Protein backbone atom coordinates (compact mmCIF):
# COMPACT_ATOMS: atom_id res chain seq x y z
CA UNK A 374 0.00 0.00 0.00
CA UNK A 375 1.38 3.40 -0.86
CA UNK A 376 2.02 5.87 1.92
CA UNK A 377 -0.41 8.69 2.55
CA UNK A 378 0.84 12.13 1.75
CA UNK A 379 1.52 14.91 4.23
CA UNK A 380 1.79 18.54 3.28
CA UNK A 381 2.55 21.10 5.89
CA UNK A 382 4.23 24.44 6.12
CA UNK A 383 5.14 27.47 8.19
CA UNK A 384 5.60 31.13 7.50
CA UNK A 385 9.26 32.13 7.68
CA UNK A 386 9.16 34.80 10.35
CA UNK A 387 12.55 33.92 11.85
CA UNK A 388 13.85 31.40 14.31
CA UNK A 389 11.38 28.86 15.63
CA UNK A 390 10.24 28.69 19.24
CA UNK A 391 9.11 25.82 21.42
CA UNK A 392 5.49 26.51 20.52
CA UNK A 393 6.26 25.91 16.83
CA UNK A 394 8.19 22.80 17.74
CA UNK A 395 5.66 21.22 20.04
CA UNK A 396 2.65 22.32 18.01
CA UNK A 397 3.88 21.06 14.65
CA UNK A 398 7.53 20.40 13.88
CA UNK A 399 7.96 17.60 16.41
CA UNK A 400 5.00 15.88 14.84
CA UNK A 401 6.36 16.29 11.30
CA UNK A 402 9.54 14.58 12.39
CA UNK A 403 7.68 11.67 13.98
CA UNK A 404 5.53 11.20 10.91
CA UNK A 405 8.20 11.39 8.22
CA UNK A 406 8.79 7.64 8.13
CA UNK A 407 5.19 6.59 7.82
CA UNK A 408 4.04 9.23 5.36
CA UNK A 409 5.33 10.78 2.20
CA UNK A 410 5.96 14.30 3.46
CA UNK A 411 6.35 17.70 1.76
CA UNK A 412 7.27 20.79 3.79
CA UNK A 413 6.68 24.24 2.52
CA UNK A 414 8.22 27.57 3.48
CA UNK A 415 5.26 29.90 3.07
CA UNK A 416 7.18 33.01 2.06
CA UNK A 417 4.33 34.55 0.03
CA UNK A 418 2.06 34.19 3.03
CA UNK A 419 4.33 36.52 5.00
CA UNK A 420 3.28 39.36 2.68
CA UNK A 421 -0.23 39.26 4.13
CA UNK A 422 1.02 40.95 7.28
CA UNK A 423 4.40 42.39 6.31
CA UNK A 424 5.30 43.92 2.97
CA UNK A 425 8.93 44.40 3.92
CA UNK A 426 10.74 41.56 2.17
CA UNK A 427 14.23 42.51 3.30
CA UNK A 428 14.49 39.63 5.76
CA UNK A 429 12.42 36.97 4.00
CA UNK A 430 15.30 35.04 2.51
CA UNK A 431 17.34 35.11 5.70
CA UNK A 432 14.33 34.08 7.74
CA UNK A 433 13.58 31.25 5.34
CA UNK A 434 17.09 29.89 5.70
CA UNK A 435 16.95 30.30 9.48
CA UNK A 436 13.70 28.36 9.61
CA UNK A 437 15.07 25.67 7.33
CA UNK A 438 18.08 25.30 9.63
CA UNK A 439 15.70 24.85 12.57
CA UNK A 440 13.77 22.19 10.64
CA UNK A 441 16.93 20.31 9.74
CA UNK A 442 18.48 20.65 13.18
CA UNK A 443 15.34 19.35 14.86
CA UNK A 444 15.49 16.26 12.67
CA UNK A 445 13.54 16.69 9.45
CA UNK A 446 15.26 14.56 6.83
CA UNK A 447 15.56 16.23 3.41
CA UNK A 448 15.84 12.88 1.64
CA UNK A 449 12.54 11.69 3.04
CA UNK A 450 10.79 15.04 2.93
CA UNK A 451 11.45 17.73 0.34
CA UNK A 452 11.52 21.26 1.75
CA UNK A 453 10.84 24.18 -0.55
CA UNK A 454 9.79 27.80 -0.88
CA UNK A 455 6.32 28.57 -2.12
CA UNK A 456 7.64 31.51 -4.16
CA UNK A 457 9.91 29.25 -6.20
CA UNK A 458 7.11 27.05 -7.55
CA UNK A 459 5.13 29.12 -10.05
CA UNK A 460 2.15 26.79 -9.99
CA UNK A 461 1.14 28.22 -6.59
CA UNK A 462 0.18 31.53 -8.15
CA UNK A 463 -1.57 29.88 -11.06
CA UNK A 464 -3.78 27.60 -9.00
CA UNK A 465 -4.42 30.46 -6.54
CA UNK A 466 -6.17 32.34 -9.33
CA UNK A 467 -8.40 29.40 -10.17
CA UNK A 468 -9.22 28.56 -6.56
CA UNK A 469 -10.11 32.15 -5.81
CA UNK A 470 -13.11 31.69 -8.11
CA UNK A 471 -14.36 28.75 -6.06
CA UNK A 472 -15.02 30.45 -2.75
CA UNK A 473 -17.07 33.47 -1.75
CA UNK A 474 -15.94 36.61 -0.01
CA UNK A 475 -18.54 36.02 2.71
CA UNK A 476 -17.08 32.60 3.45
CA UNK A 477 -13.57 34.02 3.79
CA UNK A 478 -14.81 36.80 6.05
CA UNK A 479 -16.21 34.19 8.44
CA UNK A 480 -12.74 32.66 8.99
CA UNK A 481 -12.08 32.79 12.77
CA UNK A 482 -8.28 32.75 12.37
CA UNK A 483 -8.51 35.86 10.22
CA UNK A 484 -10.82 37.57 12.72
CA UNK A 485 -8.34 36.84 15.48
CA UNK A 486 -5.48 38.33 13.44
CA UNK A 487 -7.46 41.42 12.57
CA UNK A 488 -8.13 41.92 16.27
CA UNK A 489 -4.62 41.10 17.53
CA UNK A 490 -2.78 43.15 14.91
CA UNK A 491 -5.32 46.00 14.90
CA UNK A 492 -5.80 45.76 11.15
CA UNK A 493 -8.16 48.47 9.93
CA UNK A 494 -8.10 47.93 6.21
CA UNK A 495 -7.70 44.32 5.29
CA UNK A 496 -5.94 43.74 1.96
CA UNK A 497 -7.46 41.45 -0.65
CA UNK A 498 -4.55 39.00 -0.44
CA UNK A 499 -4.91 38.65 3.31
CA UNK A 500 -8.58 37.78 2.95
CA UNK A 501 -7.38 35.15 0.49
CA UNK A 502 -4.79 33.70 2.89
CA UNK A 503 -6.60 30.35 3.23
CA UNK A 504 -7.07 30.12 -0.53
CA UNK A 505 -3.30 30.23 -1.00
CA UNK A 506 -2.97 27.69 1.79
CA UNK A 507 -5.48 25.43 0.03
CA UNK A 508 -3.25 25.66 -3.02
CA UNK A 509 -0.20 24.74 -0.94
CA UNK A 510 -1.92 21.61 0.25
CA UNK A 511 -3.76 20.53 -2.89
CA UNK A 512 -0.97 21.14 -5.43
CA UNK A 513 0.81 18.29 -3.66
CA UNK A 514 -2.43 16.41 -2.99
CA UNK A 515 -1.77 16.47 0.72
CA UNK A 516 -4.12 14.18 2.62
CA UNK A 517 -2.91 14.88 6.14
CA UNK A 518 -1.94 18.34 7.39
CA UNK A 519 -0.18 18.36 10.79
CA UNK A 520 -0.50 21.91 12.12
CA UNK A 521 -1.26 24.00 15.18
CA UNK A 522 -4.84 24.30 16.30
CA UNK A 523 -5.34 27.78 14.86
CA UNK A 524 -4.92 26.36 11.36
CA UNK A 525 -7.91 24.03 11.43
CA UNK A 526 -10.29 26.62 9.93
CA UNK A 527 -7.95 26.88 6.95
CA UNK A 528 -8.05 23.15 6.43
CA UNK A 529 -11.82 23.25 6.48
CA UNK A 530 -11.71 25.87 3.71
CA UNK A 531 -9.26 23.67 1.80
CA UNK A 532 -11.74 20.78 1.98
CA UNK A 533 -14.51 23.00 0.65
CA UNK A 534 -12.39 24.19 -2.27
CA UNK A 535 -11.31 20.64 -3.14
CA UNK A 536 -14.93 19.51 -3.08
CA UNK A 537 -16.04 22.45 -5.19
CA UNK A 538 -13.35 21.87 -7.83
CA UNK A 539 -14.03 18.15 -8.05
CA UNK A 540 -17.80 18.69 -8.29
CA UNK A 541 -17.46 21.33 -10.97
CA UNK A 542 -14.78 19.85 -13.22
CA UNK A 543 -14.35 16.17 -12.51
CA UNK A 544 -17.25 14.67 -10.56
CA UNK A 545 -16.57 11.19 -11.92
CA UNK A 546 -12.82 11.30 -11.49
CA UNK A 547 -11.99 13.68 -8.62
CA UNK A 548 -8.37 14.85 -8.62
CA UNK A 549 -8.17 16.53 -5.23
CA UNK A 550 -8.31 14.79 -1.84
CA UNK A 551 -10.20 16.38 1.05
CA UNK A 552 -7.37 16.68 3.54
CA UNK A 553 -7.60 16.15 7.28
CA UNK A 554 -5.87 18.29 9.87
CA UNK A 555 -3.84 16.59 12.56
CA UNK A 556 -3.11 18.37 15.82
CA UNK A 557 -0.97 17.40 18.79
CA UNK A 558 -1.85 17.27 22.46
CA UNK A 559 0.15 20.45 23.07
CA UNK A 560 -1.08 22.13 19.93
CA UNK A 561 -1.01 25.43 21.75
CA UNK A 562 1.92 25.55 24.16
CA UNK A 563 1.58 28.68 26.29
CA UNK A 564 4.38 31.24 26.43
CA UNK A 565 6.31 32.30 29.53
CA UNK A 566 3.48 34.64 30.58
CA UNK A 567 0.79 31.97 30.08
CA UNK A 568 -0.52 33.68 26.95
CA UNK A 569 -0.15 32.03 23.54
CA UNK A 570 3.56 31.62 22.74
CA UNK A 571 4.26 34.16 20.06
CA UNK A 572 7.23 36.09 18.85
CA UNK A 573 5.32 39.35 18.90
CA UNK A 574 4.42 38.88 22.58
CA UNK A 575 8.06 38.34 23.58
CA UNK A 576 7.23 35.27 25.68
CA UNK A 577 9.09 32.61 23.73
CA UNK A 578 11.88 30.12 24.20
CA UNK A 579 13.70 29.60 20.90
CA UNK A 580 15.03 26.27 19.67
CA UNK A 581 18.30 28.13 19.25
CA UNK A 582 18.46 29.52 22.81
CA UNK A 583 21.62 28.63 24.71
CA UNK A 584 21.19 26.83 28.07
CA UNK A 585 21.81 29.95 30.20
CA UNK A 586 19.21 31.86 28.22
CA UNK A 587 16.61 29.15 28.76
CA UNK A 588 17.35 29.10 32.45
CA UNK A 589 17.02 32.86 32.73
CA UNK A 590 13.80 32.97 30.78
CA UNK A 591 12.27 30.25 32.90
CA UNK A 592 13.27 32.01 36.09
CA UNK A 593 10.90 34.80 35.08
CA UNK A 594 8.01 32.53 34.11
CA UNK A 595 4.72 32.97 35.94
CA UNK A 596 3.67 30.42 38.56
CA UNK A 597 0.84 30.19 41.08
CA UNK A 598 0.57 33.77 42.43
CA UNK A 599 -0.45 32.45 45.86
CA UNK A 600 2.74 30.43 46.24
CA UNK A 601 5.01 33.19 47.43
CA UNK A 602 7.47 31.39 49.70
CA UNK A 603 9.09 28.05 49.09
CA UNK A 604 6.94 26.19 51.60
CA UNK A 605 3.61 27.66 50.57
CA UNK A 606 1.39 25.01 48.99
CA UNK A 607 1.03 25.48 45.21
CA UNK A 608 -1.61 24.64 42.62
CA UNK A 609 0.06 22.88 39.69
CA UNK A 610 -3.13 22.99 37.64
CA UNK A 611 -2.80 26.74 37.22
CA UNK A 612 1.00 26.84 36.93
CA UNK A 613 2.67 27.40 33.59
CA UNK A 614 5.89 25.71 34.65
CA UNK A 615 3.88 22.62 35.52
CA UNK A 616 2.49 22.57 31.97
CA UNK A 617 6.06 22.60 30.70
CA UNK A 618 6.94 19.73 33.02
CA UNK A 619 4.05 17.75 31.57
CA UNK A 620 5.50 18.21 28.13
CA UNK A 621 9.24 18.08 28.74
CA UNK A 622 9.55 16.08 31.96
CA UNK A 623 6.61 13.66 32.07
CA UNK A 624 8.36 11.08 34.30
CA UNK A 625 8.62 13.46 37.23
CA UNK A 626 5.14 14.93 36.95
CA UNK A 627 3.46 12.89 39.76
CA UNK A 628 6.28 13.70 42.17
CA UNK A 629 6.30 17.39 41.28
CA UNK A 630 2.54 17.51 41.64
CA UNK A 631 2.76 16.10 45.17
CA UNK A 632 5.71 18.19 46.29
CA UNK A 633 4.30 21.43 44.91
CA UNK A 634 0.98 20.89 46.70
CA UNK A 635 2.63 19.96 50.00
CA UNK A 636 5.03 22.86 49.82
CA UNK A 637 8.11 20.64 49.77
CA UNK A 638 9.14 21.93 46.35
CA UNK A 639 9.75 25.62 45.80
CA UNK A 640 9.31 27.43 42.48
CA UNK A 641 12.99 28.25 42.10
CA UNK A 642 14.03 24.63 42.25
CA UNK A 643 11.07 23.50 40.17
CA UNK A 644 11.99 25.97 37.44
CA UNK A 645 15.59 24.84 37.49
CA UNK A 646 14.52 21.21 37.03
CA UNK A 647 12.36 22.28 34.13
CA UNK A 648 15.02 24.31 32.35
CA UNK A 649 17.43 21.38 32.66
CA UNK A 650 14.97 19.12 30.88
CA UNK A 651 14.33 21.65 28.14
CA UNK A 652 18.06 22.15 27.66
CA UNK A 653 18.62 18.44 27.52
CA UNK A 654 16.09 18.23 24.71
CA UNK A 655 17.56 21.23 22.90
CA UNK A 656 21.19 20.14 23.13
CA UNK A 657 21.36 18.02 19.96
CA UNK A 658 19.34 20.64 18.07
CA UNK A 659 21.81 23.36 19.04
CA UNK A 660 24.74 21.23 17.97
CA UNK A 661 23.26 20.54 14.57
CA UNK A 662 22.36 24.19 14.16
CA UNK A 663 26.02 25.11 14.61
CA UNK A 664 26.96 22.61 11.94
CA UNK A 665 24.48 24.02 9.42
CA UNK A 666 25.39 27.62 10.21
CA UNK A 667 28.94 26.73 9.25
CA UNK A 668 27.83 24.87 6.12
CA UNK A 669 25.34 27.23 4.56
CA UNK A 670 25.95 26.02 1.03
CA UNK A 671 24.74 22.59 2.10
CA UNK A 672 21.55 24.19 3.38
CA UNK A 673 21.05 25.97 0.07
CA UNK A 674 21.62 22.74 -1.84
CA UNK A 675 19.00 21.01 0.26
CA UNK A 676 16.55 23.78 -0.56
CA UNK A 677 17.23 23.75 -4.29
CA UNK A 678 16.99 20.00 -4.43
CA UNK A 679 13.70 20.09 -2.52
CA UNK A 680 12.37 22.69 -4.92
CA UNK A 681 13.19 20.51 -7.89
CA UNK A 682 11.28 17.61 -6.42
CA UNK A 683 8.31 19.76 -5.42
CA UNK A 684 8.15 21.30 -8.89
CA UNK A 685 7.70 17.93 -10.58
CA UNK A 686 4.65 17.22 -8.46
CA UNK A 687 3.20 20.72 -8.83
CA UNK A 688 3.55 20.66 -12.63
CA UNK A 689 1.84 17.33 -12.83
CA UNK A 690 -1.12 18.50 -10.75
CA UNK A 691 -1.40 21.70 -12.77
CA UNK A 692 -1.53 19.69 -15.99
CA UNK A 693 -4.37 17.65 -14.57
CA UNK A 694 -6.19 20.83 -13.58
CA UNK A 695 -5.91 22.25 -17.08
CA UNK A 696 -7.06 18.99 -18.56
CA UNK A 697 -10.08 18.70 -16.28
CA UNK A 698 -10.99 22.32 -16.98
CA UNK A 699 -10.66 21.66 -20.70
CA UNK A 700 -8.29 24.56 -21.05
CA UNK A 701 -6.62 22.61 -23.82
Ligand code: TRP
Pocket residue numbers: 380381382383384413415418505506509510518520524
Ligand atom coordinates in the same frame (compact mmCIF):
# COMPACT_ATOMS: atom_id res chain seq x y z
N1 TRP B 1 -0.81 29.20 7.71
C1 TRP B 1 0.22 28.38 8.29
C2 TRP B 1 0.68 29.01 9.59
O1 TRP B 1 0.60 30.20 9.76
C3 TRP B 1 1.39 28.22 7.35
C4 TRP B 1 1.03 27.49 6.10
C5 TRP B 1 1.07 28.00 4.85
C6 TRP B 1 0.63 26.14 5.99
N2 TRP B 1 0.70 27.04 3.94
C7 TRP B 1 0.42 25.89 4.62
C8 TRP B 1 0.40 25.12 6.93
C9 TRP B 1 -0.02 24.65 4.16
C10 TRP B 1 -0.04 23.89 6.47
C11 TRP B 1 -0.25 23.67 5.09
O2 TRP B 1 1.16 28.30 10.43
